[in-house]
Amino acid sequence: xxxxxxxxxxxxxxxxxxxxxxxxxxxxxxxxxxxxxxxxxxxxxxxxxxxxxxxxxxxxxxxxxxxxxxxxxxxxxxxxxxxxxxxxxxxxxxxxxxxxxxxxxxxxxxxxx
Amino acid sequence: xxxxxxxxxxxxxxxxxxxxxxxxxxxxxxxxxxxxxxxxxxxxxxxxxxxxxxxxxxxxxxxxxxxxxxxxxxxxxxxxxxxxxxxxxxxxxxxxxxxxxxxxxxxxxx
Numbered sequence: 001x002x003x004x005x006x007x008x009x010x011x012x013x014x015x016x017x018x019x020x021x022x023x024x025x026x027x028x029x030x031x032x033x034x035x036x037x038x039x040x041x042x043x044x045x046x047x048x049x050x051x052x053x054x055x056x057x058x059x060x061x062x063x064x065x066x067x068x069x070x071x072x073x074x075x076x077x078x079x080x081x082x083x084x085x086x087x088x089x090x091x092x093x094x095x096x097x098x099x100x101x102x103x104x105x106x107x108x109x110x111x112x113x
Numbered sequence: 114x115x116x117x118x119x120x121x122x123x124x125x126x127x128x129x130x131x132x133x134x135x136x137x138x139x140x141x142x143x144x145x146x147x148x149x150x151x152x153x154x155x156x157x158x159x160x161x162x163x164x165x166x167x168x169x170x171x172x173x174x175x176x177x178x179x180x181x182x183x184x185x186x187x188x189x190x191x192x193x194x195x196x197x198x199x200x201x202x203x204x205x206x207x208x209x210x211x212x213x214x215x216x217x218x219x220x221x222x223x
Contacts, residue, residue, distance in 0.1 A: 035212065044115060045150075045158065045201055047212035058210050094157055100148055100203060100212065101169065103157045 002026035002102050004095050009107030016085050016111075022078040022095030022104055030073045032098040036080045038091035039106075048093070049080065063089075085111045116141065117202055119215035126223045130190040133218045135202030137183050141213055145205040147185040149178055152199045152217075161200075162187060189220075197222045 008020040022034070036048040049069040050058040057069050068081040078095050092106040118136040125131040135147065147165050150158035160169055162178035165185060177188045185204075189196055202215040 037212070044217040045203070045214040047214065050211065060211055099163060100150075101160050101163060103159075105157050 004097065004102060004104035006093065006095055006104040006107040009093065009109045011110045011112065012085055013113050014086060014111055017083045018085065018109060020080040020093055020107055024076050024078065029071050029076050029078055034078045034098065035096045035100065036069060037094045037096055040091040051078065087111050115216040116206060116213035117204065117215035119202060119218045121216065122219045122221065124221040124223055125192050127192055127194060129192050130188060131192060131220065133187045133200050135185045135215050137204060139183060140208040141204040141206040142185055143183040144207060147180065148203045149187045150201045150203065152201065158201060192222055194222050196220060
């Protein structure tokens with residue numbers, strides 16, 4: 001069964017850092033391009049970042065220079081390193097496979113003092 | 114402000130048909146496919162339609178998609194109470210080099 005499981009969310013102060021993980025099963029992360037998408041409380045979906053199978057990355061302007069997407073091939077896991085966090089980064093973060101066909105259950109990040 | 118434009122709300126009674134629109138531009142819907150998602154409260158989005166008109170296995174044929182120019186539409190026929198949810202369209206944007214979403218449509222089954 002194809003599955004994605006996110007972890008690593010929590011409460012963090014503004015300016016802090018957090019690393020999210022997305023463990024995949026049933027398919028190989030490195031053979032697909034992978035996405036992070038977020039949803040602020042009561043708001044719509046916002047694409048955050050993409051990691052191509054060849055290692056190229058894309059970022060939304062709102063997170064460029066602060067967030068870094070990466071993967072660990074042996075662990076079949078996708079990551080999102082989030083630095084210089086702001087209140088507006090508060091959201092549920094989802095990882096999603098290539099064509100946005102498979103999503104994880106999400107992990108909640110709250111940026112607040 | 115979302116790149117793709119959806120009506121914020123829609124409503125219909127059980128058994129009726131409802132259509133949700135998604136308007137974009139030449140850099141997204143005009144040149145790339147559209148996905149539609151259903152999101153129930155507190156859950157992750159679920160893929161309903163991909164490539165404008167295709168249904169993943171397990172999605173009832175009451176759900177259908179279409180495209181016209183730089184717009185797409187999701188139709189739900191034989192509306193049921195369990196269809197009450199938020200619906201989002203999504204497409205790749207060549208200019209932004211990323212996925213773009215509609216703002217979401219909250220469907221109420223009266």
